[in-house]
Amino acid sequence: MRKLSIGxxxxxxxxxxxxxxxxxxxxxxxxxxxxxMNEFESFTLEHYKAVFEDSxxxxxxxxxxxxxxxxxxIATVIGxxxxxxxxxxxxxxxxxxxxxxxxxxxxxxxVVIGASFLILFTMIGVKLGFxxxxxSHVAFSVPIVVLMVLPKLLEMNTSLIDAARDLGASKKxxxxxxxLPYIQPGIFAGFFLALTYSLDDFAxxxxxxxxxxxxxxxEIYSMARAGITLTINAISGLVFLVTVLVVIGYYYFNNxxxxxxxxxRR
Amino acid sequence: xxxxxxKGSLLPYVIWIALFVxxxxxLVVYYSMLDLKGNFTLENYQAFFTPVYLKMxxxxxWYAFLITAFTLLIAYPTAYFLTxxxxxxxxxxxxxxxxxxxxxxxxxxxxxxxxxxxxxxAIVEVFGLEPQQILFTDFSFIFVSVYIFIPFMIxxxxxxxDKLNPTLVYAARDLGASSFxxxxRVIFPLTIDGVKSGIxxxxxxxxxxxxxxxxxxxxQVITLGTAIEQQFxxxxxxxxxxxxxxxxxxxxxxxxxxxxxxxxxGRIR
Numbered sequence: 001m002r003k004l005s006i007g008x009x010x011x012x013x014x015x016x017x018x019x020x021x022x023x024x025x026x027x028x029x030x031x032x033x034x035x036x037m038n039e040f041e042s043f044t045l046e047h048y049k050a051v052f053e054d055s056x057x058x059x060x061x062x063x064x065x066x067x068x069x070x071x072x073x074i075a076t077v078i079g080x081x082x083x084x085x086x087x088x089x090x091x092x093x094x095x096x097x098x099x100x101x102x103x104x105x106x107x108x109x110x111v112v113i114g115a116s117f118l119i120l121f122t123m124i125g126v127k128l129g130f131x132x133x134x135x136s137h138v139a140f141s142v143p144i145v146v147l148m149v150l151p152k153l154l155e156m157n158t159s160l161i162d163a164a165r166d167l168g169a170s171k172k173x174x175x176x177x178x179x180l181p182y183i184q185p186g187i188f189a190g191f192f193l194a195l196t197y198s199l200d201d202f203a204x205x206x207x208x209x210x211x212x213x214x215x216x217x218x219e220i221y222s223m224a225r226a227g228i229t230l231t232i233n234a235i236s237g238l239v240f241l242v243t244v245l246v247v248i249g250y251y252y253f254n255n256x257x258x259x260x261x262x263x264x265r266r
Numbered sequence: 267x268x269x270x271x272x273k274g275s276l277l278p279y280v281i282w283i284a285l286f287v288x289x290x291x292x293l294v295v296y297y298s299m300l301d302l303k304g305n306f307t308l309e310n311y312q313a314f315f316t317p318v319y320l321k322m323x324x325x326x327x328w329y330a331f332l333i334t335a336f337t338l339l340i341a342y343p344t345a346y347f348l349t350x351x352x353x354x355x356x357x358x359x360x361x362x363x364x365x366x367x368x369x370x371x372x373x374x375x376x377x378x379x380x381x382x383x384x385x386x387x388a389i390v391e392v393f394g395l396e397p398q399q400i401l402f403t404d405f406s407f408i409f410v411s412v413y414i415f416i417p418f419m420i421x422x423x424x425x426x427x428d429k430l431n432p433t434l435v436y437a438a439r440d441l442g443a444s445s446f447x448x449x450x451r452v453i454f455p456l457t458i459d460g461v462k463s464g465i466x467x468x469x470x471x472x473x474x475x476x477x478x479x480x481x482x483x484x485x486q487v488i489t490l491g492t493a494i495e496q497q498f499x500x501x502x503x504x505x506x507x508x509x510x511x512x513x514x515x516x517x518x519x520x521x522x523x524x525x526x527x528x529x530x531x532g533r534i535r
Contacts, residue, residue, distance in 0.1 A: 023367055036383075109518065112474065112494070115504075120286075200369060207498065224373070225481065
């Protein structure tokens, strides 16, 4: 490859700077003993302490994580089974219909999803709160799992299944010992994306959450509407740390999986 | 092929589609035809075609267009230069990380950055200008939205640029095309799919954003999304909210059919 010119390097540097500056700005002022994001008085950890001492905030954090993990897990099961089901459909028209229905929630604006789910839950009589938020998160995570698993299934050589059947494997064996291990990276990626969707979601949750229940995004929104609180900055610091750790963890796992499959040869 | 038994695995998925894809859309359409008392009416649609709502729809479109255009303008060169770096996937990863930080937190950062006594105004003062209110303006709304969408635009463009066979570029250059012509006639047409999906993931959300307008533009900017939120959660007028949602869905379908499809086959020319 040719070397990048000075101009294009500079361009990239500026883009990276703009992308990261707001995040580091937040984290920098999370250590500020003054109450604002304008003048740095002195170093303090009091805002981090405030986060951990605020039991309401801790409950919200735990809620957010539980919702993300549970919805990710359920969506991964439904999505993976759905993807296997879609592949088994021979009728091309029906397969395409299912696939376009699958994409509806991915491209739909959050507000529309949130509003329509609000109507749905009110009609069925689901109480707004933990259950409605969990169900909505499962609902909008399923299609992304399907999209992650589907390519893996399509690239799978079907003679593997025939071979397993010929060698006397039961249908269950085929699923658990042939198909699932093969599509495992897709499942893993789907679960991971479902997690990030859930953690990042604000609009849908905002619509379907009741008075008593809140996730981190909704809480930050109401805090930010009230003005600047350095507690939010401390939360950003923690969120950034967790994000970076998750990214590193994801890469570590991915590389190990690749090494195990012999895809990476050095 | 996959045996018939795996069709049973479709059941939960099909139930999911029925409950959370088909039912919600049907309900939105149904509610759009109800007035505040729950009577069947087309009033909401009449209301939508009054100047108030039409103007709102147009401004919402204009903002979404500006946001998408600026995002594309910044993201395309970034993606292009990224594919030329030595550890391109590592750099792409670094572009993606900010997109995983909670949207609300990033938006909140700009409340501080753009504030009257914030760092941006401090820089403005160094140049001898009066500090001014940057928050609650069109500019701040568009800037923050572009900031939020840049990574989502870069990813699909990067992927399509990455797939581009470099020998095509060399061939064009060898045959005497200038670098601009190479870009216009070879690189851009071959990466148009990436651009299209980038536009999809930017334009539709840009129409429906409501937290950025609330936090950054302080009710100065009303998008379709803000209006829906307003009708549903503030005015409690679900009928009107649903009507706007119906139009948002229609717009979405139109955009999808314009930017999607025809990924196979050669260009017709």
